[in-house]
Amino acid sequence: MPRPRLIIDCDPGHDDAIALIVAHRHAEVVGITTVSGNAPLDATTANALMVTALLDADTPVHRGAPKPLVGEPAHAAAVHGESGLGGVARIAHARRAASDDAVGFLLDAADEALWVVAVGPLTNLALALERDPSWGRRLAGISIMGGSTDIGNVTRVAEFNTFADPEAAARVFDCGALLTMCGLNLTRQLRSNDALAKRLRRADSPLAQFAAQSFDDLHDRIEGLTGVREAALHDPCAVLAVTHPELIETRRQAVSVELEGTLTRGMTVVDQRPHTPDGGAARRGADAPTANVAYTIDADEAMAVVVEALGVESDA
Numbered sequence: 397m398p399r400p401r402l403i404i405d406c407d408p409g410h411d412d413a414i415a416l417i418v419a420h421r422h423a424e425v426v427g428i429t430t431v432s433g434n435a436p437l438d439a440t441t442a443n444a445l446m447v448t449a450l451l452d453a454d455t456p457v458h459r460g461a462p463k464p465l466v467g468e469p470a471h472a473a474a475v476h477g478e479s480g481l482g483g484v485a486r487i488a489h490a491r492r493a494a495s496d497d498a499v500g501f502l503l504d505a506a507d508e509a510l511w512v513v514a515v516g517p518l519t520n521l522a523l524a525l526e527r528d529p530s531w532g533r534r535l536a537g538i539s540i541m542g543g544s545t546d547i548g549n550v551t552r553v554a555e556f557n558t559f560a561d562p563e564a565a566a567r568v569f570d571c572g573a574l575l576t577m578c579g580l581n582l583t584r585q586l587r588s589n590d591a592l593a594k595r596l597r598r599a600d601s602p603l604a605q606f607a608a609q610s611f612d613d614l615h616d617r618i619e620g621l622t623g624v625r626e627a628a629l630h631d632p633c634a635v636l637a638v639t640h641p642e643l644i645e646t647r648r649q650a651v652s653v654e655l656e657g658t659l660t661r662g663m664t665v666v667d668q669r670p671h672t673p674d675g676g677a678a679r680r681g682a683d684a685p686t687a688n689v690a691y692t693i694d695a696d697e698a699m700a701v702v703v704e705a706l707g708v709e710s711d712a
């Protein structure tokens with residue numbers, strides 16, 4: 397398969413950084429757009445620039461939206477630290493953002509061979525759709541880390557990226573593009589643990605050292621929150637859905653984003669009722685499938701791809 401071309405829209409974020417590394421190993425990354433999410437926009441943009449320095453890649457980074465379409469920004473300092481990359485040694489560099497117009501970049505870059513991999517709140521994508529409602533349909537597709545078919549992580553039912561900008565997520569899930577949804581139900585199957593961090597620490601690779609620091613910090617924080625020293629590698633899954641689609645099984649289903657519920661705002665409501673492949677009468681109109689919803693990932697193979705991208709030789 398030729399290397400896919402893609403833009404990564406992200407809010408680094410530990411797992412966003414790993415997603416950027418995997419993407420640069422297996423795709424032609426034509427640009428990175430940043431958004432407020434795990435940390436404020438200045439921090440997520442600085443982190444994206446630092447990852448390009450770590451990779452020695454000249455990928456342009458375009459600053460995007462500093463806040464969601466509605467309301468105030470939500471951040472995830474408890475998971476990623478105030479900087480978005482807590483626990484990671486900063487790398488000195490002189491890189492600057494290529495522009496502060498991520499939306500213009502997304503609009504101009506669109507073509508039928510380009511994927512957008514969106515691993516933060518979907519604000520930039522929604523703003524692109526506001527300016528050109530056909531934008532999503534002018535792409536090869538959009539692979540999203542967001543939502544869940546079952547439980548949430550910010551609330552009982554809402555995942556962080558859809559919770560942080562539900563109005564944007566609703567627009568994107570309804571835009572008519574070829575969508576892949578890698579929700580928490582999928583991404584929790586791909587997990588880092590202390591054994592992985594130890595293996596990375598032993599490797600003679602700056603990428604592996606960076607990832608080891610990242611996982612150590614994540615494991616400390618997640619252990620504090622859940623009691624378990626493991627972290628889901630959420631965002632790399634949305635990259636792998638484009639670069640290694642054979643590792644992920646999907647089902648075509650309707651996905652809508654709840655905007656009103658007092659307990660359910662930001663929840664992705666997925667139509668999981670059994671139906672025939674062509675949908676049948678009950679799956680037309682509002683229930684017509686809108687996304688390829690990911691359910692299973694070959695976690696061993698996926699982890700092998702991630703570890704290799706981090707510069708670690710196979711121990712097979």
Ligand code: BDR
Binds near residue numbers: 434515557631
């Ligand atoms: C998502 O939220 C962020 O904290 C992660 O980077 C990931 O994109 C998981 O809910």
Ligand code: CA
Binds near residue numbers: 412434515516
């Ligand atoms: Ca993210």
